Structure formats: structure tokens, C-alpha cells
Amino acid sequence: NFLYHLSVEDPEKRKNMSTLDVLKQLVTEEGFATLYRGIVPVLESLCISNFVYFYTFHSLKAFRTASRDQNALKDLLLGSVAGAVNVLTTTPCWVVNTRLKMKGIKGSTNAPYENLFEGLRYVAQNEGIAGLWAGTIPSLILVINPALQFMMYEGIKRRLTKTYGDLPAIGYFAVGAVAKAFATVVTYPLQLVQTKLRHGDRNTNLPPNAGTIEMLLYLLKNHGAAGLFRGLEAKLLQTVLTAALMFMAYEKIAKFVTSLLVRQIARK
Numbered sequence: 001n002f003l004y005h006l007s008v009e010d011p012e013k014r015k016n017m018s019t020l021d022v023l024k025q026l027v028t029e030e031g032f033a034t035l036y037r038g039i040v041p042v043l044e045s046l047c048i049s050n051f052v053y054f055y056t057f058h059s060l061k062a063f064r065t066a067s068r069d070q071n072a073l074k075d076l077l078l079g080s081v082a083g084a085v086n087v088l089t090t091t092p093c094w095v096v097n098t099r100l101k102m103k104g105i106k107g108s109t110n111a112p113y114e115n116l117f118e119g120l121r122y123v124a125q126n127e128g129i130a131g132l133w134a135g136t137i138p139s140l141i142l143v144i145n146p147a148l149q150f151m152m153y154e155g156i157k158r159r160l161t162k163t164y165g166d167l168p169a170i171g172y173f174a175v176g177a178v179a180k181a182f183a184t185v186v187t188y189p190l191q192l193v194q195t196k197l198r199h200g201d202r203n204t205n206l207p208p209n210a211g212t213i214e215m216l217l218y219l220l221k222n223h224g225a226a227g228l229f230r231g232l233e234a235k236l237l238q239t240v241l242t243a244a245l246m247f248m249a250y251e252k253i254a255k256f257v258t259s260l261l262v263r264q265i266a267r268k
Contacts, residue, residue, distance in 0.1 A: 023234075038101040041116035045093040050246070052089050053146060057082035072155045079150040083143025091139055092120055092132035098195060135197035138190050138212045145187040152179035153247060169248050176247030180240045188235060189216065189228035 026034055060078045096119030113119045123131045156175045160167055167175070184191075193215045219227045 038097060041093070041097050041100055041119070044116050045090065045097050048093060049086055049090045053082050053086040054250070056085045057150065072151050075154045076147050076151040079147030080143050082150075083146045084140060086146075087136065087139045087143060091134075091136050092123070094139075095132055095134050096120055096123060135194045138194040138197065141212070142187055142190050142194060145183045145191070148186060149179045149183040149243065152182050167251075169252060172251045173244045173248040177240050177244035179247075180243035181236060184236055184239050185232070188232050189219075191235070192219070192228060192230065 023035075057078055060081060093116060096113075096116055100113075100116075100119060113122045120132065127134075153175055156178065157167070157172075160171065160175065190212070193212055196215055197212070216228070223230070
């Protein structure tokens with residue numbers, strides 16, 4: 001949750017503080033529980049989001065593999081299409097999640113709802129359907145993040161399996177970590193802007209309808225290039241570990257399920 005403090009707060013409030021310093025200060029000021037604020041709706045949204053993305057990506061991949069022509073560019077294209085479907089489907093969940101995470105934080109507007117479904121209903125009633133898709137433009141641009149991640153992952157995996165054969169669990173973990181780290185560093189400035197737009201609060205120096213470009217230029221002008229990467233190390237710790245574990249689990253589960261199906265077919 002402290003990633004959202006770093007993303008949404010004015011950088012001047014905790015200028016020259018490292019991520020670890022911010023973490024310690026948050027625990028001191030708001031208690032240990034603040035680090036896990038909004039964890040239930042996050043888990044709900046992650047389940048929905050990962051299901052939509054993986055199902056779309058691998059459905060498209062299965063349809064494409066009939067040609068036996070696999071390359072990085074096609075992986076990137078499939079990842080982008082799957083990402084766009086995921087964004088258009090799940091953005092409302094992440095809008096509500098962002099606001100729930102900031103609930104109770106000093107200087108932040110408290111969300112008058114307690115869970116994901118209450119939040120979806122509240123935002124739709126008070127801000128209109130468009131409010132549920134706040135930050136969709138940077139999110140659509142950010143489909144390049146999982147697309148780059150899958151392109152890197154599939155490319156490295158193909159090279160390694162061609163050379164060494166089937167990889168051990170730690171191999172899939174490492175490949176997933178490298179792929180996610182690359183994608184996160186490349187797209188982090190847009191992720192920062194996305195979080196600010198979803199939060200719903202606006203800086204007093206920006207117009208209320210400020211969009212992606214205005215927010216990027218504001219951060220660059222007032223906080224320099226470093227301002228565009230505020231909180232990157234924390235984001236890497238969070239996303240790289242998550243993605244590495246996800247890929248490792250996916251590969252092992254997929255192989256297990258495939259082996260079961262093969263055995264059942266063989267018995268028939």
C-alpha cells in the first residue's frame with residue numbers, strides 16, 4: 001500500500017526520503033495495518049485481471065500456433081491485444097482499488113465505501129459510468145507493459161529450452177523476474193501518472209481535467225526526470241516477485257494438467 005503514498009503524494013512532502021524511510025514513517029504515523037489497506041479488493045481484482053489476461057493471451061496463442069511461426073513481434077502483438085481486453089474489462093476494479101488504498105491517509109479524500117462492489121456502485125452513481133474508467137488512456141498505453149513482459153518471457157524461454165531443454169522451477173522464476181523488471185522500468189512513468197489519475201485528486205497547479213500528457217509534463221517540469229521514477233524500487237520489489245512466482249506456478253501447473261490429460265487419453 002505504501003506504493004500509493006509514493007505515487008499520489010506531492011514529492012515535496014517527503015523530499016530526499018528513501019522508500020525504506022517512507023515505509024518506516026508510515027508505520028510510525030498510521031500503524032502497521034496501513035501497509036495492507038485494501039488487500040481484499042486487490043486480491044479480488046488480481047484474480048479477475050489475471051484470468052482475463054491469461055485466458056485471452058493463451059487463447060490467441062493457441063489459435064496462432066497452428067502456423068508454427070513464433071517470434072517476438074507476434075508475442076508482442078498478442079500481449080497487446082490481451083492487455084487491451086484486460087484494461088477495458090477491469091479498469092473499474094482498479095479505480096475503486098486505488099481509492100480504497102488511500103482511504104484514511106492524511107490529505108486524501110476518504111472513499112465512503114468499504115469494499116469493491118460498494119465502490120463500483122458508488123462511483124457509477126456519483127461520477128457516472130465514465131468515472132469507472134478514469135485513467136483508461138494511460139492504461140491502454142500501458143498494455144505495452146504486460147506485452148513487453150510476455151514478449152521477453154516467451155523469447156528468453158524459447159532460447160533457453162532450445163539450448164537446455166525443460167527448465168526447472170527456478171529457471172521459470174528467473175526468466176519471469178527479468179521479463180517483468182524490464183517491462184516495469186520502461187513503463188513506470190506512465191504507471192505513476194495512471195495512479196494519480198485513478199486516485200481522483202488533482203494537484204492545485206493543474207486543471208481539473210488534466211490528462212496524461214499534462215501530468216507527465218507537470219512532473220517533469222517540477223520534479224525532473226527523477227520525479228517520473230519516484231517509488232520505482234518499491235514497485236520493482238512488488239511486481240517482479242509477483243510476476244516471477246506467477247510464471248513459475250503457471251508453467252508447473254500447466255505441465256501437471258497436460259500430463260494428466262495425456263494419461264487419460266492414453267488409457268482410452
